[in-house]
Amino acid sequence: MKTMLALLLLAGCASKPRWEQGTVAGGATAKSYAYRDISGEYEVHREVRPQGMKLATRTSLNAPGEGAKLLEKTFAVSHYGSVKARGGRLPAARPELAQHTVWLEKKKYFSQLKLLPKEKKLEVVMQSPETKWQGRRLLAVPSGRVFCFFSQLPECLQMSGLLGEVAAGRAPRAAFHIVWDSYPYHQEHFSGLNPEVFASARLSLERVVQGRHQFTVEVAEQVIGLHFSKAGEFVRMFWTAQGLSVLPPGEAAQEAQL
Numbered sequence: 001m002k003t004m005l006a007l008l009l010l011a012g013c014a015s016k017p018r019w020e021q022g023t024v025a026g027g028a029t030a031k032s033y034a035y036r037d038i039s040g041e042y043e044v045h046r047e048v049r050p051q052g053m054k055l056a057t058r059t060s061l062n063a064p065g066e067g068a069k070l071l072e073k074t075f076a077v078s079h080y081g082s083v084k085a086r087g088g089r090l091p092a093a094r095p096e097l098a099q100h101t102v103w104l105e106k107k108k109y110f111s112q113l114k115l116l117p118k119e120k121k122l123e124v125v126m127q128s129p130e131t132k133w134q135g136r137r138l139l140a141v142p143s144g145r146v147f148c149f150f151s152q153l154p155e156c157l158q159m160s161g162l163l164g165e166v167a168a169g170r171a172p173r174a175a176f177h178i179v180w181d182s183y184p185y186h187q188e189h190f191s192g193l194n195p196e197v198f199a200s201a202r203l204s205l206e207r208v209v210q211g212r213h214q215f216t217v218e219v220a221e222q223v224i225g226l227h228f229s230k231a232g233e234f235v236r237m238f239w240t241a242q243g244l245s246v247l248p249p250g251e252a253a254q255e256a257q258l
Contacts, residue, residue, distance in 0.1 A: 022080055024050045024155045025232030033236075034251075035061060038243040043068060048155055053080045054096075055159055059151045072102035076149040076181050080159045083145050091161035092145040095122075098181035102189075109133065109185055113197070115141070122197060124183065133184055142198055146176035150186075153178070153217070154226055154234035157203060163228075166205050167213055174203045178219055190242055193220050 028049050035044040047058040056077045062068035076098040082089040098113040109128040116123055116138075124137040141147075148156035157163045157176075165171040180186035183197040193199070201219040208214070210230075217224040225238040237246040 022053050022159055024048060024055070024158050025228070025234075029233075032249060033246045034249050036243075036245045036247075042071065044246060050155070050159065053159075054078070055080065055152060055155055057149075057152050057155065070103075072100070072182075074101075074151045074181055075099045076151050078147075078149060078152060078156060078159075090145060093147055093156055093160035093176075095147050095149050095179045095181075098149055098151075098179070100182045100185070102182065102185055104185075104188060111183060111185065113179070113181060113183065122179075124197070126184065139197055142177065144175075144177050146174075147179050147198075148176060149179050149181040151181050153224075154228075154237070157215075157226070158232070162203055163215070163232075166203050166215065172204060176201055176203065178217075192222060192241060 026048075030045070030047045032043055032045045035042040041064055043062045043064055045058075045060045045062070049056040054077060056075075058073070058075050060073040061071045063071060077096045078093060079096050080091070080093050083092045094115060094117075095113065096115050099110070100112075101108065101110045103109070107129045110126070111133075112123075112125040114123045114125075119138070120141050122139045122141055124139060126133045126135060126137075128134060146156075146160045146162060148160070160176070162171070162174045162176060166174050178199045178201045180193070180197055180199065182189055184195070187193055187195060199219050201217055204216050204218070206214045206216045206225070212230055212235075213228045213232075215226045215228070217226065222239070222241040225240075226234070227236045227238075229235050235248065236251070238244070
């Protein structure tokens with residue numbers, strides 16, 4: 001009887017996602033998703049490469065169909081560690097580098113974000129057809145311990161330990177910062193956002209359905225939904241205020257048939 005109970009307990013523990021600091025469920029992956037917003041339907045490809053306490057990602061948005069045209073792409077690198085706090089150390093995440101390219105009305109717009117730790121500044125380099133989006137800027141970095149590039153949001157919340165803290169109930173509404181890696185063009189992509197590169201956000205657990213966790217991220221008075229599998233891997237995203245969804249291709253096809 002004791003052996004059976006122990007086995008049941010082990011099975012229960014094994015079925016729960018293991019969101020440990022410095023790890024990404026599923027490890028290195030390369031996946032495509034169906035991307036839908038108010039302008040139409042597209043395909044987004046995400047490459048995730050965790051290496052030690054660093055995370056590198058490549059994201060590309062393409063027009064649908066054969067010979068899909070590249071519409072925008074983002075490369076981002078972030079670092080994960082800890083900071084001193086009362087009673088010990090707390091997990092931390094900081095952005096290191098992001099490069100974003102987007103084509104608007106057939107014209108190329110590029111920006112690079114690079115953290116300058118000693119100066120506590122974020123360097124922004126812009127190249128575009130418009131004068132207002134050219135040259136170099138230095139932006140102050142606000143205080144905080146977890147900063148997530150938007151294109152890395154699901155993985156950053158895992159590697160920083162926030163997902164595990166919220167799922168376990170240790171931090172019901174965990175505060176962090178989103179870094180818009182498409183800055184300063186993020187206002188062209190999304191509506192209702194402030195022009196700043198940093199945005200205060202909060203993570204909370206919405207519900208658990210058959211072992212699958214569904215989280216919400218509150219930012220700029222809008223809500224982003226992030227859904228994860230039983231194994232803790234990122235599955236889908238919803239951003240209702242933007243009319244945006246990111247779904248597995250098969251799931252998107254089923255929705256289209258309804």
